[in-house]
Amino acid sequence: MRAFPAVKEMGTPMGITTRFTLPQADIPTQWYNLAADFPEPLPPPLHPGTRQPAKLEDMAAIFPENIIQLEMCSERWVDIPEEVRDIYALWRPTPLLRAVRLEKALQTPAHIYYKYEGASPAGSHKPNTAVPQAYYNKLAGTKRLSTETGAGQWGSSLALACKMFGIECVVYQVKVTYQHKPYRKLLMNTWGATVYPSPSEHTEYGRKVLAQDPDSPGSLGIAISEAIEDCIKTPNTKYSLGSVLNHVCLHQTVIGLECMKQMALAGEEPDVVIGCAGGGSNFAGIAFPYIREKIVNGKKTRIVAVEPASCASLTRGELRYDFGDTAEMTPLMMMYTLGHKFIPPSIHAGGLRYHGMAPMVSHAYKLGLVEAVAYDQLKIFEAAMQFAQTEGMVPAPESSHAVRAAIDEAIKAREEGKKKVILFNLSGHGLMDMPSYDAYMAGKLGN
Numbered sequence: 001m002r003a004f005p006a007v008k009e010m011g012t013p014m015g016i017t018t019r020f021t022l023p024q025a026d027i028p029t030q031w032y033n034l035a036a037d038f039p040e041p042l043p044p045p046l047h048p049g050t051r052q053p054a055k056l057e058d059m060a061a062i063f064p065e066n067i068i069q070l071e072m073c074s075e076r077w078v079d080i081p082e083e084v085r086d087i088y089a090l091w092r093p094t095p096l097l098r099a100v101r102l103e104k105a106l107q108t109p110a111h112i113y114y115k116y117e118g119a120s121p122a123g124s125h126k127p128n129t130a131v132p133q134a135y136y137n138k139l140a141g142t143k144r145l146s147t148e149t150g151a152g153q154w155g156s157s158l159a160l161a162c163k164m165f166g167i168e169c170v171v172y173q174v175k176v177t178y179q180h181k182p183y184r185k186l187l188m189n190t191w192g193a194t195v196y197p198s199p200s201e202h203t204e205y206g207r208k209v210l211a212q213d214p215d216s217p218g219s220l221g222i223a224i225s226e227a228i229e230d231c232i233k234t235p236n237t238k239y240s241l242g243s244v245l246n247h248v249c250l251h252q253t254v255i256g257l258e259c260m261k262q263m264a265l266a267g268e269e270p271d272v273v274i275g276c277a278g279g280g281s282n283f284a285g286i287a288f289p290y291i292r293e294k295i296v297n298g299k300k301t302r303i304v305a306v307e308p309a310s311c312a313s314l315t316r317g318e319l320r321y322d323f324g325d326t327a328e329m330t331p332l333m334m335m336y337t338l339g340h341k342f343i344p345p346s347i348h349a350g351g352l353r354y355h356g357m358a359p360m361v362s363h364a365y366k367l368g369l370v371e372a373v374a375y376d377q378l379k380i381f382e383a384a385m386q387f388a389q390t391e392g393m394v395p396a397p398e399s400s401h402a403v404r405a406a407i408d409e410a411i412k413a414r415e416e417g418k419k420k421v422i423l424f425n426l427s428g429h430g431l432m433d434m435p436s437y438d439a440y441m442a443g444k445l446g447n
Contacts (some may be wrong), residue, residue, distance in 0.1 A: 005125050020262040022093040027085055032253040034288040034360055035246065036076035037295045042196035042246075042363050043334035048276045049168045054331045061373040062239040064140030067133065070247040078250060084132045087164060091120040091127075092254065096262035101390040103410065105131055105434055110413035110420040111268060112406055115259050115286060116393070122187070124303045124428030125282045126157035129251035131239050134161035143236035144168040148198065148223030150278070150354070151177050151398065152184025153428055159193035168305070170237075172198040172206075172226040175218035183432045198223035205229050219343050225327035235240040243279025244324060244333075246297060246357045252285030255425060260289060262297055263423065270301060270423035276401035277314065277372070279303035279359030282427035287366050288360075291369050304409075305361065307374040309447070313338050313357045314365055335362040352398050373405060374446040380404045381438065384430070385403030396428040397436050 027117040035042050044053040047349040059068045066409040070078065079087075099112040117125035145167055149155030155171040162169035167188060171193050178185060178197040185195050196202050198218045199209035209216055212433045216222070224241070231239040241248060256273075263269060273290045275283035283305050307314055317336040324330035326340055337356040357365070364370045377397075384400035386407065387393065395403055413420040430437065 002355065009112070009200075016098065018098045018100055018235060020096040020265045022261055023257060024089050024093070026258070026261060027088050027092045027252045028257045029082060029085070029335045030077040030079055032257060032289055032292065033076055033078060033250055033252045034110055034291060034364070036074055037292050038363060038367070039295065039366060042068070042359060045333050045359075048323065048328060048330070048332055052330070057430035059331070062228055062240055064137055064138055067261045069246060070250060071245055073246075073250070081135060084135050087253070093258045095121045096259060096266070098266065099391050102387060104406070105126045105386065106388045106407065106410050106414065108410040109412040109418065110422055112410055113263070113270070113421070113423045114264065114406070114426045115255055115423070117282070117425065118393075118396070118429035119126055119253065119379070120157075122153065122157040122160050123286060123432065124153040124157065125252060126154045126254060127160060128254055129135045129248045129281065130154070130157035130161035130283065132251050134158065134165045134167055137167060137238055137240070137411040138165040140238075141197045142171065142238045144234065145240045146170045146221060146227040146230040146234070146237055147240045147242065148172045148174070148227045149242065150220050150352070151396070152181050152432070153396070154194065155195065156184055156187040156191065156244050158242065159188040159191035159242055162193070163191045169193040170230060171199060172223040172230070174198055174220060174223050176210070180372065180435060181432060187432070196226075198226050199228060202226070203229045204362070209366060217343070218327065219340070221326035221340055223323035223325070227257065228325065229327070232337070240418065242283040243354070246360055248281050248330050249284035249288065249358055249360050252281050253288050255282070255285035256287065256289035259286060259423065268421045271421045272302040272423070273407070274304045274306060274402045274422065274424035276352060276398050276425075276427060277307050277357065277361065278311070278352030278398065279354045279356075282362055282425055284358060286423070286425040287370060291364055294369055300339035303370045304405055305370055305372045306405045307363070308352050308373060308380075308401065309374040309376045311338065311352060312363070312374040313355065317357070319362060319366060323331045323354065325387055333359045336365065352401070373402055375404050377445060378447055381437070381445060383407050383420070384437075385440070392432040393426065394437070395426055396430040397433055399425070399427045399430075400427065
């Protein structure tokens with residue numbers, strides 16, 4: 001990989017540095033595993049039949065052994081394979097930017113920084129885990145991967161990764177976002193994936209759902225059930241998940257690890273770290289390295305997960321064992337959940353329409369290591385518009401939840417007359433979500 005010097009870039013007319021980049025040599029060489037530092041052990045997943053702790057062999061029908069070993073790993077640091085780092089180098093390290101124009105518009109003493117994950121080929125943070133999952137499956141001899149996707153960010157990322165490693169990719173996209181975001185489907189098709197709207201006629205479970213409700217908008221829980229059924233019934237196929245599971249959160253920690261170096265380059269430490277949260281992967285990516293600092297080094301950083309009010313598992317859910325899918329095919333996981341039969345409203349932040357929260361994020365919330373807030377759809381689009389009109393970047397609806405929380409933290413700093421350093425994860429761009437913005441600007445968007 002080429003190495004470039006670390007630089008502070010783009011001084012504004014006010015003389016403020018706004019962009020902080022790292023050389024490719026600073027792409028992390030290891031992922032960080034928060035499970036190693038929890039003050040209380042993470043509750044294990046349970047076998048759906050016996051209700052006993054799941055074993056490696058219990059998951060072998062849908063995951064290759066090397067992925068299962070990562071899922072159950074207790075090591076603090078896990079080496080990133082060089083082949084994965086070489087592909088990461090297409091877009092990593094991603095930039096850290098200071099939102100000085102937004103700060104000026106808000107008239108706040110706060111400093112607002114954002115990590116921009118939309119720089120990846122798929123436009124979001126999801127390739128951070130899609131690439132290693134495809135890599136490990138290739139090593140295991142997998143010929144075909146099935147998966148689900150909400151907004152299409154995960155599906156397009158896995159399609160890209162599968163194409164790079166010569167694996168066939170089949171995606172079940174939640175029907176409401178299949179309809180709302182046609183260019184996500186086309187992006188998946190461009191990278192060679194087959195895409196079905198879920199619930200679909202392609203699986204027995206999909207047909208069952210459609211028989212009960214022909215107009216079902218679908219959900220991530222339903223799409224997961226279809227993808228797992230496809231995996232089990234199709235030879236040489238394994239299943240791949242873009243959020244929730246431990247190994248997915250592990251892969252995403254490259255985000256926070258890079259942030260720490262970039263914030264040091266900026267000469268500041270965040271007082272508050274923010275990420276949107278649906279299944280939990282991009283939140284985990286930026287938050288987990290900072291949670292470690294709280295546990296190990298006693299840092300007082302506030303860490304905030306931001307949910308859609310219509311699908312708020314942390315702030316309105318119940319902490320208990322629940323299935324990850326609606327057909328009850330997955331292991332039971334200890335998580336904050338709205339119930340695996342919950343069908344969320346058809347909001348435009350499709351990537352956050354999940355009934356449960358990642359077990360590791362749930363455990364951190366239970367232990368008081370993170371906070372959670374929820375916003376309705378109109379509030380997050382209001383924030384997205386303000387961000388786009390000051391910083392120029394159009395955020396994905398999912399990422400706009402983090403934008404909203406960052407703006408509110410900055411307003412609070414103004415009201416209190418206190419300087420505050422705010423860091424949030426802009427987990428993807430919204431250039432394929434413009435119909436959502438069109439609906440908002442036309443006054444057709446509800447909460």
